[in-house]
Amino acid sequence: MKPDFDLAIIGSGFGGSLLAMVAHRIGLKVVLLERGRHPRFAIGESSSPLANLIIEQLAERYGLPRLNALTSYGEWERNYPEVVCGLKRGFTFFKHQINQTYRPAPDRSNQLLVAASPHDDVADTHWLRSDVDHFLVNEAIALGVEYLDQIELQGVEWGADSTARLNAQRLGQMIQLRARWVVDASGPRGFLSRRLDIAEHRFNSYPPTQALFSHFTGVHRCDAMPAYTTAEQAPYPMDDAALHHVFDGGWMWVLRFNNGVTSAGVAVTDELAKKLRLSEGERAWQRVLSRFPSIYDQFAQAKAIREFTWMPQLAYRATTATGGGWAMLPSSAAFIDPLFSTGFPLTLLGIERLGRALEEDRLNQAQVMKEYNEVTLAEADHTAQFIAGCYSGFPQFQDFAAYSMFYFVAASFSEMARRLGRGHMVRQFLASDHPTFGQAARILGRMLRTRGAQSELFAAEVRKQTDCLNVAGLCNPAKRNWYGVDFEDLVAEATKLAMTPAEVREVLQRADWARGNRLAAAMAE
Numbered sequence: 001m002k003p004d005f006d007l008a009i010i011g012s013g014f015g016g017s018l019l020a021m022v023a024h025r026i027g028l029k030v031v032l033l034e035r036g037r038h039p040r041f042a043i044g045e046s047s048s049p050l051a052n053l054i055i056e057q058l059a060e061r062y063g064l065p066r067l068n069a070l071t072s073y074g075e076w077e078r079n080y081p082e083v084v085c086g087l088k089r090g091f092t093f094f095k096h097q098i099n100q101t102y103r104p105a106p107d108r109s110n111q112l113l114v115a116a117s118p119h120d121d122v123a124d125t126h127w128l129r130s131d132v133d134h135f136l137v138n139e140a141i142a143l144g145v146e147y148l149d150q151i152e153l154q155g156v157e158w159g160a161d162s163t164a165r166l167n168a169q170r171l172g173q174m175i176q177l178r179a180r181w182v183v184d185a186s187g188p189r190g191f192l193s194r195r196l197d198i199a200e201h202r203f204n205s206y207p208p209t210q211a212l213f214s215h216f217t218g219v220h221r222c223d224a225m226p227a228y229t230t231a232e233q234a235p236y237p238m239d240d241a242a243l244h245h246v247f248d249g250g251w252m253w254v255l256r257f258n259n260g261v262t263s264a265g266v267a268v269t270d271e272l273a274k275k276l277r278l279s280e281g282e283r284a285w286q287r288v289l290s291r292f293p294s295i296y297d298q299f300a301q302a303k304a305i306r307e308f309t310w311m312p313q314l315a316y317r318a319t320t321a322t323g324g325g326w327a328m329l330p331s332s333a334a335f336i337d338p339l340f341s342t343g344f345p346l347t348l349l350g351i352e353r354l355g356r357a358l359e360e361d362r363l364n365q366a367q368v369m370k371e372y373n374e375v376t377l378a379e380a381d382h383t384a385q386f387i388a389g390c391y392s393g394f395p396q397f398q399d400f401a402a403y404s405m406f407y408f409v410a411a412s413f414s415e416m417a418r419r420l421g422r423g424h425m426v427r428q429f430l431a432s433d434h435p436t437f438g439q440a441a442r443i444l445g446r447m448l449r450t451r452g453a454q455s456e457l458f459a460a461e462v463r464k465q466t467d468c469l470n471v472a473g474l475c476n477p478a479k480r481n482w483y484g485v486d487f488e489d490l491v492a493e494a495t496k497l498a499m500t501p502a503e504v505r506e507v508l509q510r511a512d513w514a515r516g517n518r519l520a521a522a523m524a525e
């Protein structure tokens with residue numbers, strides 16, 4: 001019997017809806033299955049340059065022009081003002097000590113500001129997921145994707161013809177859907193993990209962590225608070241960013257949307273969570289605030305506008321991400337920690353890879369699925385090792401600041417390589433597949449976890465080991481932890497991208513630069 005659909009996607013978060021659009025544009029018959037109803041709350045809100053670039057490239061490759069405006073703040077605001085987002089110019093970190101008011105150290109050794117874009121118009125964004133996911137599912141429906149919400153999937157089995165049969169209940173009716181392939185986009189510990197009893201494989205050497213979060217109104221800006229500011233002009237307004245308050249054992253995110261709402265939450269080790277009694281929700285949140293006077297002041301007038309969510313176990317990794325006739329999105333196969341907004345780019349890399357396999361009708365080839373499985377889990381493992389190193393660096397903030405450069409160097413190199421047609425130079429997230437860079441990130445991370453580090457020597461070693469991909473002027477002690485965007489750094493390091501400085505300059509200035517025009521706009525200033 002002919003299947004009803006080529007592809008059934010379980011879960012209509014941004015990942016499921018984007019993959020549905022891609023598959024539809026490839027010419028496949030797609031059904032998107034959602035347990036709940038949009039609009040609905042979802043966590044995971046901060047995008048990044050690499051995430052936006054992948055969306056831009058998916059939009060280009062699959063003829064989805066309406067996605068382009070979601071890839072930069074200015075275009076988003078002009079095109080979809082009703083879809084709430086926030087301005088993200090970079091990554092801001094402040095290191096706090098218990099019971100001490102924050103004061104910027106003269107050498108800025110207790111803060112780190114890394115710009116990701118040169119100005120607001122081309123900046124990244126925070127996504128109010130209830131709006132963005134709703135928008136994307138409507139886009140998928142408008143294209144012609146079949147969408148069934150409020151569906152309760154009860155089972156899945158594969159027939160001798162390898163067609164999947166999904167049994168479900170919807171609004172009191174039993175239904176059966178047959179599909180050639182199934183992609184699970186239902187999140188960590190999602191539908192297939194549970195139905196197929198896929199075991200969890202804990203990340204090695206990763207500290208178990210928990211989270212507590214909500215949405216707030218009335219959160220003060222740090223750049224309006226004397227505790228955080230200095231006479232010097234920061235590379236960008238420090239709150240128009242993914243703002244992090246770092247402390248021993250964990251960190252807090254503060255992400256501002258432009259409707260007056262701010263997303264904030266903490267991710268902490270189990271050890272600290274126990275001390276804070278994180279399971280107590282709002283009372284635990286107050287305990288966090290009362291430990292750190294300058295964070296307390298930032299939230300002095302804040303009101304939580306939704307219930308607090310406690311997640312007793314943040315990290316998750318399935319033992320496998322594929323099987324006969326099915327695959328998980330990376331976001332269903334694994335999650336590590338919100339630090340460095342790795343969830344979106346990992347998910348998008350998975351969508352890109354699945355899109356290529358679907359284009360060539362190769363999703364049922366064992367070798368293709370094996371490679372997808374390996375790369376998905378290898379990227380998750382590498383990211384987990386990196387984040388574990390970051391947690392170990394928190395007590396000595398300069399070690400964290402130094403080690404974080406493995407993220408910033410890899411992210412900026414990956415973005416530039418893709419933009420300049422050199423995508424083959426770095427295929428995996430965080431350049432984990434680069435022979436020296438990826439290995440060095442793992443070794444230095446292990447050093448932080450097991451022995452701690454000596455700040456200056458450690459920073460010098462990071463500088464040396466990241467130099468091969470450093471095209472953004474990072475790891476420069478003279479910048480004292482404040483990094484703006486200067487395209488001359490890229491021109492000067494052109495050979496690392498196998499180009500000449502003149503070639504880089506020419507590409508950057510070309511008027512028909514990729515849609516979004518981020519760099520050309522910046523160069524023209």
Ligand SMILES: Cc1cc2nc3c(=O)[nH]c(=O)nc-3n(C[C@H](O)[C@H](O)[C@H](O)COP(=O)(O)OP(=O)(O)OC[C@H]3O[C@@H](n4cnc5c(N)ncnc54)[C@H](O)[C@@H]3O)c2cc1C
Pocket residue numbers: 010011012013014015016033034035036042043044045046047151153185186187188190191211213265329331332335337338340341342343344345347
């Ligand atoms: C605390 C926290 C903070 C985070 N912050 C960031 C961040 O700032 N930046 C970042 O890049 N990443 C972040 N992430 C990761 C990010 O949330 C994920 O990468 C992202 O949500 C993945 O999107 P998705 O669409 O694949 O899945 P999800 O957003 O998880 O959506 C899954 C969908 O599947 C549906 N579903 C679930 N079960 C079923 C079922 N049985 N049948 C049908 N439908 C089902 C759900 O209702 C939902 O709509 C964070 C994660 C956490 C936990």
